[in-house]
Amino acid sequence: MSTLRVTAEELTVHEHPNADALELAQVGLYRAVVAKRAYRSGEFALYIPEQAVLPAGLIEELGLTGRLAGGGADRVKAVRLRGELSQGLVCRPAALAEVDLTQAAEEGTDFAGLLGITKWSPPVPTTMSGDVEAAPDLLPWVDIENLQRYPDVFEAGEPVVLTEKLHGTACLSTYVVEGGQVLVSSKGFGSRGLALAEDERNLYWRAVRGHGVPEVAARLAARLGATRVGIFAEVYGGGVQDLAYGTDVRTADAPPGYAVFDISAEIDGQVRWLDPADVLPDGELPLVPRLFEGPYDLDTVLEWASGRETVSGRGLHLREGVVIRPAAERYSPVVGGRAIAKAVSPAYLTRKGGTEYE
Incomplete structure (x- = not known):
C-alpha cells in the first residue's frame, strides 16, 4: 500500500459524459466525480485518496453518510458513478476555510492529522x-x-x-x-x-x-x-x-x-x-x-x-x-x-x- 497523504491540489475539471449534474475533477491522473460547477479548473481543493478512513463528523459534512466502503461505511474506495471511475474525494472541509490552499499545495502540507483521517489497515488472517x-x-x-x-x-x-x-x-x-x-x-x-x-x-x-x-x-x-x-x-x-x-x-x-x-x-x-x-x-x-x-x-x-x-x-x-x-x-x-x-x-x-x- 502507498503512503497516505491528504493534500491540497490544483484541479482540472472535465465534463462527465453520462451525467448533466456531475463533472470530473482531475488530480494527477486520478479523476473524482464531483457536483457540477462545484469547482473550476485551476482552483485548489483537498484531495483525499483511496484507503483513507474518515471521521464521522467529516463524513456527515460531506454528505457521505452510508455511502463509503467498509463495515463502518467510513473508507474511501474507488467506485464507478454513472459509468465513470471515481478515485478519491475532492472537497473543501469547513475546518480549512481559513487556509490558503494554494500556498498549502506549494508547501505540500499534509492535512490528514488535522482532519482525523487515517489509513485503513486490512485485517490479518x-x-x-x-x-x-x-x-x-x-x-x-x-x-x-x-x-x-x-x-x-x-x-x-x-x-x-x-x-x-x-x-x-x-x-x-x-x-x-x-x-x-x-x-x-x-x-x-x-x-x-x-x-x-x-x-x-x-x-x-x-x-x-x-x-x-x-x-x-x-x-x-x-x-x-x-x-x-x-x-x-x-x-x-x-x-x-x-x-x-x-x-x-x-x-x-x-x-x-x-x-x-x-x-x-x-x-x-x-x-x-x-x-x-x-x-x-x-x-x-x-x-x-x-x-x-x-x-x-x-x-x-x-x-x-x-x-x-x-x-x-x-x-x-x-x-x-x-x-x-x-x-x-x-x-x-x-x-x-x-x-x-x-x-x-x-x-x-x-x-x-x-x-x-x-
Whole structure:
C-alpha cells in the first residue's frame, strides 16, 4: 500500500459524459466525480485518496453518510458513478476555510492529522499472523506510490521494466551471513521492525522454507560479497486473497505460491536494490512475470496494467496491475525515494468481493 497523504491540489475539471449534474475533477491522473460547477479548473481543493478512513463528523459534512466502503461505511474506495471511475474525494472541509490552499499545495502540507483521517489497515488472517520479535537486522520493504498520483516519476522515453503486480501478501525474508540467521516477516510487521517467530503453520514461513529461500539467499550473498540479503516476494493462492492464480495455499502437498519481485543486499555497509532477473540464475526462485521492457510511455503502462493475469499461464482472472521501475535503479525527487511506482487496473479496483489483506 502507498503512503497516505491528504493534500491540497490544483484541479482540472472535465465534463462527465453520462451525467448533466456531475463533472470530473482531475488530480494527477486520478479523476473524482464531483457536483457540477462545484469547482473550476485551476482552483485548489483537498484531495483525499483511496484507503483513507474518515471521521464521522467529516463524513456527515460531506454528505457521505452510508455511502463509503467498509463495515463502518467510513473508507474511501474507488467506485464507478454513472459509468465513470471515481478515485478519491475532492472537497473543501469547513475546518480549512481559513487556509490558503494554494500556498498549502506549494508547501505540500499534509492535512490528514488535522482532519482525523487515517489509513485503513486490512485485517490479518490467523495464518498470516503469529508471535513476533524485534528484528533490527531485517531489511525492510518500501511503500510503492501510485503512478496516477505521481505521474512525473518517470520521464518519457526512459528505459523501464514492467512486472505484473500480484494480489497476494508481501513476504519479507532476510538472510544474515553472520550466524546464518533467517528473518521472515510480513509487510505490516516488517514496517515496525518485527519478524515472525518460525512456525510451520505460518503462511510466510511455509513459503520461505517450501521454496528454499534461505539457501538461495546464502548463495547469492556469497556471490555478491554481501553481509545481508533481503528477498521480497508475493505469497499468493486461494486462502490468501480473492485472486488465486490457479493455486491454493490450504493444500498440504505443495508450498504456497511464491514470486520474487525485489532483492536488496548490504554490500560494504550500503544497502543496494537489485533486479531479481539480473542476480538470480534461472529457476532458483519463481519471479513475478516480466511483461514489458522498453521506453517509458504512459499509455503503454496503462494498457499493460489491465488485462488477464499471466502467473497461471491460463489467464484465469483479471490482472491487478503492474509495477514500473527504471532499467537502472535511481532516486526520484518526485517521491523522495526509489524511482518505482505501480499502476492498478480499474477492473481490479471495482471488482466485487475483493479482499485486501496485507
